[in-house]
Amino acid sequence: MPNIASAKKRTRTTEKRQAINHSRKTRIRSFVRKVEEAILSGDSAAALAALKAAEPEIMRGVSKGVVHKNTGARKVSRLSKRVAKLSK
Template sequence: MPNIASAKKRTRTTAKREAINHSRKTRIRGYVRKVEEAIASGDAKAAQEALKAAEPEIMRGVSKGVVHKNTGSRKVSRLSKRVAKLAK
């Protein structure tokens, strides 16, 4: 346990940030899961709508620093590719 005031504050701050980042990551996973489920069901329209909702959420995670830029781009790219393949 920290004894110095600044170290105590740092542990409190870290715990808060950790909770916020965890919820953001969970939110992103939820949106991605909806796209995955739509793709699995074979519904191209639902998959397109889910992707439309998921893309800004993933990029919001990138801008907030929860997900690395390349990771976010890769996720969007792969999902887009699968949705496009489903639409054909």
Template sequence: MANSPQAKKRARQIERRTEVNKARRSRIRTFLRKVEEAITGGDQAAAADALKAVQPEVMRGVSKGVLHKNTASRKISRLSARVKAMAA
């Protein structure tokens, strides 16, 4: 347990950041799930719209430090490929 005032303050700050990051991660997952559901539902128009909505959200997660850049790029790339494959 933190004993020094500095360590106690850092613990409080980490607690607040953790809540914010959880909310951001949850929001990103919700957007990703919408794309997944549209793909499994077979609705290409909805999947394409959901993909357009998820891209800025995922990249915002990168800029906020919630996701790694390569992870975000990989997720978007794979989703794009799946949406594109629906057209064929």
């Protein structure tokens, strides 16, 4: 345990940020899961709607620093490619 006041504060803020980041990552995962479930079910309209909801959530994670920029772009790209293939 830290003894210095600034170190104590740092542990408190770290715990808070960790909880926020964890919830953001979980939220991104659940949105991506909804898109994947819609793709597996074969419903192109539902998959497109889920993708439109998931894309801003992934990019919000990128802007908040929870997910790396390239990782977010890769996820969106791969999902949109799969949705496009489904609608053909």
